[in-house]
Amino acid sequence: RKEVEQDPGPFNVPEGATVAFNCTYSNSASQSFFWYRQDCRKEPKLLMSVYSSGNEDGRFTAQLNRASQYISLLIRDSKLSDSATYLCVVNRAGYSTLTFGKGTMLLVSP
Amino acid sequence: DTGVSQDPRHKITKRGQNVTFRCDPISEHNRLYWYRQTLGQGPEFLTYFQNEAQLEKSRLLSDRFSAERPKGSFSTLEIQRTEQGDSAMYLCASSLDRRREETQYFGPGTRLLVL
Numbered sequence: 001r002k003e004v005e006q007d008p009g010p011f012n013v014p015e016g017a018t019v020a021f022n023c024t025y026s027n028s029a030s031q032s033f034f035w036y037r038q039d040c041r042k043e044p045k046l047l048m049s050v051y052s053s054g055n056e057d058g059r060f061t062a063q064l065n066r067a068s069q070y071i072s073l074l075i076r077d078s079k080l081s082d083s084a085t086y087l088c089v090v091n092r093a094g095y096s097t098l099t100f101g102k103g104t105m106l107l108v109s110p
Numbered sequence: 111d112t113g114v115s116q117d118p119r120h121k122i123t124k125r126g127q128n129v130t131f132r133c134d135p136i137s138e139h140n141r142l143y144w145y146r147q148t149l150g151q152g153p154e155f156l157t158y159f160q161n162e163a164q165l166e167k168s169r170l171l172s173d174r175f176s177a178e179r180p181k182g183s184f185s186t187l188e189i190q191r192t193e194q195g196d197s198a199m200y201l202c203a204s205s206l207d208r209r210r211e212e213t214q215y216f217g218p219g220t221r222l223l224v225l
Binding site for chain 1: 141143145150151152153154155158160165166201205207212213214215216217218219
């Protein structure tokens with residue numbers, strides 16, 4: 001079983017739609033959680049950290065369920081510029097390295 | 111631009127040749143990471159440095175791969191006797207060691223094609 005698993009994509013949605021991405025992780029020792037965004041042929045960039053209490057940044061909401069080892073990202077009112085691959089990322093306690101999921105591609109169309 | 115920089119951005123080489131990539135981290139960052147990303151996959155960890163010390167290496171890092179960070183600033187990643195399976199994007203990231211939260215910032219990557 002892969003350490004971080006994400007929904008296979010791509011997700012094709014119209015502008016203005018709400019879209020949710022799901023992610024599960026296998027290592028219960030995982031300590032920190034992130035969503036990164038990666039545009040085509042570019043480097044990953046941090047979108048947001050994910051906290052146990054859930055957190056929101058504008059149109060983006062991230063949730064963490066440690067008991068189920070599950071992370072989600074909700075994008076409301078999607079824009080054309082949201083088209084990208086979204087990477088679920090975890091970091092194990094005591095380690096600095098990041099473990100990435102394969103990513104889920106989002107395509108927002110007019 | 112004060113972000114992470116990598117050089118070269120693209121490299122085409124023939125199988126069996128050696129290649130070397132350079133990464134310049136954000137200046138105050140003490141941690142530096144190398145990742146490899148192939149098409150349709152997320153980045154995979156290769157190795158990381160804290161200052162000049164190489165603290166962790168992935169089992170993905172075969173004997174043909176070597177990384178250095180001699181003065182705790184820039185780093186180089188060398189691949190000897192390249193194979194077609196080495197074709198990938200090689201990403202460098204840096205961070206500042208903070209107890210509570212540490213964000214890794216990625217460079218633009220070096221895209222390697224081995225013919």
